[in-house]
Amino acid sequence: MIYTDWHIHSEASYDATLTLKEIAEGAKQRGYVNFGITDHVNYNDDKFLGDMKRSVDSVKEFQKECPEIILGVELTPIPKPTFDYVAKTGTREGFTLPESAKPYDIELAQTKEQLKAFGVRYAVCAAHARLDVTNPKEAPLDRDAYIKEWYRQQMWLASDERTTILGHPWWTSKNVWYDDFSVIPHSMNTDIAAVLKENKKYVECNEYFFRSDKTTDKFRHQYAEFLRELHETGIPVTYGSDSHRIFLNHDITVEYLTAAGFKDGDIVAVEPQDLW
Ligand SMILES: [Zn+2]
Ligand SMILES: [Zn+2]
8 A cells, every 4th residue: 555655854853863875775675665864954054054054965965876865854844933034143042032921923944946946846834843832842732732732833835835744643742632533623634635635735645643651542543534535535645654763664544544445546746747
């Protein structure tokens, strides 16, 4: 059912160690027809742009021996005031986010034109952290606040021109709905689906949800059903192992997808005409 992987981190990501050679060997073992490298670009500062340059240079070099490899990127929403400060000063040093009564406006580290100039062909864009509070680490673990904020970011990403694939919808490092996915209002998912569809976006089936020890069996079944509904709405579903340190295998994920009614051919690659 899974013959392609659109979300893999190489050692150019600050939190990953996989070499392109290891990734290519893993992909070959699984019989993948193609696969994408999506290193992190969180901020528009020297550190992240340096990582991106390393990612770009190494992938372009590796393509000479492995043409199946595709250059992508993973983009993380950041508060607009932080983006603006770095754009002006070139560094995040010395910056403190001004307090705000309402959620911060959202920005991504690079424009589509800047990404294309790097040779990037597509972007996996995904919510990672709260942008509705000044200090997320000190904010109480309020489930409803998380749901509201993830909804806001995912709706924003679903229409942004940089999003090729909406990455790991409803992923969070906090265990706020990993026991029961139904705490997220169904209407939010139909809203997100409508915007994804209108803007011809892909959605990701991310390995994490079916593998993490934080998610329950009940949640995994519900999550596979959620993906199934998106698929039935006509939104193409891609697969992302989101591998960082070892190349993850997709066997458990396929079991849950099969139980939810997914068939061979339902998990797809990004079409050539949808690449930049
Ligand atoms: Zn991510
Ligand atoms: Zn990732």
